[in-house]
């Protein structure tokens with residue numbers, strides 16, 4: 001029998017893309033609230049309690065309130081917001097890093113943030129393998145397409161076509177830093193420097209490394225090989241061994257649910273730039289939510305995902 005799924009926040013950027021990925025899937029049946037009732041708490045509470053699976057695509061406060069409206073012990077929840085990403089009662093929904101079986105068995109799953117997906121994918125396996133130190137002062141630069149900021153940022157960029165580059169998070173303490181620190185197991189919070197470019201989707205997350213200044217670190221080739229071994233067999237995460245002259249985000253990028261990792265090293269091996277490329281609405285949000293839903297429902301993790309750009 002089909003499992004029922006309620007997307008709370010279905011009219012938003014992330015919710016719409018989840019519904020697209022679930023369209024035509026016979027394993028799931030969507031509970032849909034019409035425009036007049038989608039923000040009606042009574043209708044939402046009914047849907048939240050009727051569904052086998054709830055996917056929260058809401059601002060943090062609304063996501064917390066939605067969890068509070070669930071009055072049964074059966075509805076399973078995937079939260080796309082940052083409200084529960086370091087809560088001990090919640091499973092961090094990064095199956096490749098925490099274990100697919102852990103996500104499959106969880107009742108409350110918190111989807112990773114889009115930028116943390118890139119950072120954690122690059123750094124966590126290497127710290128775990130002892131090839132990078134946990135007590136280093138890491139830096140993470142990143143650029144995102146403007147859909148990463150939901151309806152409000154889409155409107156900001158579509159209203160002002162003259163923006164070429166938007167640096168933000170300038171006061172530091174971005175809301176993603178706690179999960180980047182906690183889920184890698186770092187001793188110090190990384191410096192996170194995000195920016196937005198005038199493209200609808202896509203992101204590039206970079207971690208530059210002074211390998212020769214670290215007391216103990218692998219060579220660029222060792223880091224790359226360790227990542228390739230860690231993600232071996234994944235249809236979603238790929239480690240590429242190449243030396244490109246440039247890495248481009250295309251404004252015309254089509255939706256895709258993959259995550260591509262690179263470790264680019266200097267000739268003498270003293271420095272490296274680790275780079276993750278993904279779709280903020282793919283593995284960064286909606287694709288990740290569907291991957292987690294698949295695992296929680298006992299289905300193949302890539303069902304309904306876009307493993308190649310359309």
Ligand SMILES: NC(=O)C1=CN([C@@H]2O[C@H](COP(=O)(O)OP(=O)(O)OC[C@H]3O[C@@H](n4cnc5c(N)ncnc54)[C@H](OP(=O)(O)O)[C@@H]3O)[C@@H](O)[C@H]2O)C=CC1
Pocket residue numbers: 008009010011012013014015038039040056057058059060062080081082112113114147148149150151152280281284285
């Ligand atoms: N966009 C992205 O790339 C990513 C987003 N996320 C997270 O996913 C969540 C959703 O983000 P996103 O889709 O981008 O945001 P949007 O602003 O595009 O969508 C949020 C939706 O939630 C609705 N909403 C707000 N409050 C309520 C409420 N009380 N009851 C019902 N619906 C409500 C909004 O309604 P209305 O349409 O009326 O405004 C809107 O449709 C956020 O927590 C975000 O941080 C996570 C990773 C990546």
Ligand SMILES: CC(=O)N[C@@H](CCC(=O)OP(=O)(O)O)C(=O)O
Pocket residue numbers: 080081082112113114115144145146147148149153175176194195196
């Ligand atoms: C471009 C942009 O504004 N991005 C958002 C993060 C998008 C995202 O990952 O959502 P969560 O915060 O729920 O993880 C930001 O920096 O706040």
